[in-house]
Amino acid sequence: MNKQFFNFFLGALGTLLFISSCTTDPIIPAGGVPLDPPIQDPGEENLCEDGVISFQHEVLPLMVSSCAYSGCHDPATAAEGVVLDSYENVRKEVSPGDLNDSELYEYLFESGDERMPPPPAEPLTTAQKDVIKNWILQGAENTDCGLPCDSTQTSFAADIYPLIQNYCVGCHNLNRTDGGVRLDGYDEILPYVENGSLVGSISNDPYYPIMPPSGSSLSECRINQIKKWINEGALNN
Ligand code: HEC
Structure with missing residues (x-):
């Protein structure tokens, strides 16, 4: 390698290092986001039997994101005295096995401002309503089984x-x-x-x-x- 080329090479290397030190790190690293070991869900050892609704993994997440927030049914606001942030509290609003006696379910279908969650929030999807329906029909228990x-x-x-x-x-x-x-x-x-x-x-x-x-x-x-x-x-x- 002659000296001139060597100098050019050093210069190019320096420029490259300089440029790369100025660009911010990519958000998604080259190898991707590292996965958490183990990849197997611990909950999978305790899978829900076919068709059984998991209160903890299906119903509660819906309650938390659609009902138990500030201004509605979180503990601080407790609109209409209703709090929907835990099994104990959600359980108070349903009658196991009886949809007609379960206010939590009935209010999903009301019209106007009575409907839960109230407009302008979107109503729950049919699939989401069915999760709540089947959970009530199955006895409204505090099921904690994992989903596949x-x-x-x-x-x-x-x-x-x-x-x-x-x-x-x-x-x-x-x-x-x-x-x-x-x-x-x-x-x-x-x-x-x-x-x-x-x-x-x-x-x-x-x-x-x-x-x-x-x-x-x-x-x-x-x-x-x-x-x-x-x-x-x-x-x-
Ligand atoms: C009960 C309401 C609620 C639910 C459910 C919820 N979030 Fe949030 N989210 C918030 C609030 C409130 C903030 C603002 C919090 C803050 O800035 O401290 C936020 C902020 C965020 C942010 C911005 C974070 C940042 O850098 O500031 C992201 C991203 C986000 N949420 C993603 C999610 C994802 C993904 C889920 C579902 C797994 C989720 N959220 C579920 C209420 C919620």
Whole structure:
């Protein structure tokens, strides 16, 4: 290597180092977001039997995101004396096995301002109402069984969005933008994938507020599902 070329080489190397030291670290590291070991959900050892609704993993997350927030049915506000932040409190509003005697269920179908959650919040989806219905019909017990979760399944439409819908969208939608954040669709979610706060807020990173702020947190398997989906390019698939 002649001296001139060597100097050129050093210069180029220096420029490269200089440029790379000036650019901020990519939010998603080259190797992807590290997955939490173990990838198997501990809850999977205690899977719900076929069709059994898990209060802790299906009903409570819905209550927390759609009902138990400030100004409504959180302990501080307790609108109409109703608090929906725990099994004990939710249980007071239902009559096991009897939909007609379960106010919690009836109010999902009211019209106008009577409907829960009240407008402008979107009503619960039919699938979400069915979760509550079946839980009441099954005896309204404090079931804590795990839901099937396969962290290799990472379709946005089939796996990721339904998860976010149940755990997050009640507080993060067009009409209710807690923290200024909307998560009610692919385009709305993408900026929080890119700035790292989606993963940060669900994985106990002390830099971010913990999401969801109360109730059951996402299981490791579900967190890994989201991380894998991101590592695979966060596709709208
Ligand atoms: C009960 C309402 C509620 C639910 C449910 C909820 N959030 Fe939040 N979220 C908030 C509030 C309030 C803030 C603002 C908190 C703050 O800034 O300290 C926030 C802030 C955020 C932020 C911004 C974090 C930042 O960097 O400031 C993200 C991202 C987020 N939430 C994601 C989620 C995800 C993902 C879920 C579901 C797993 C979720 N949230 C569920 C109320 C909620």
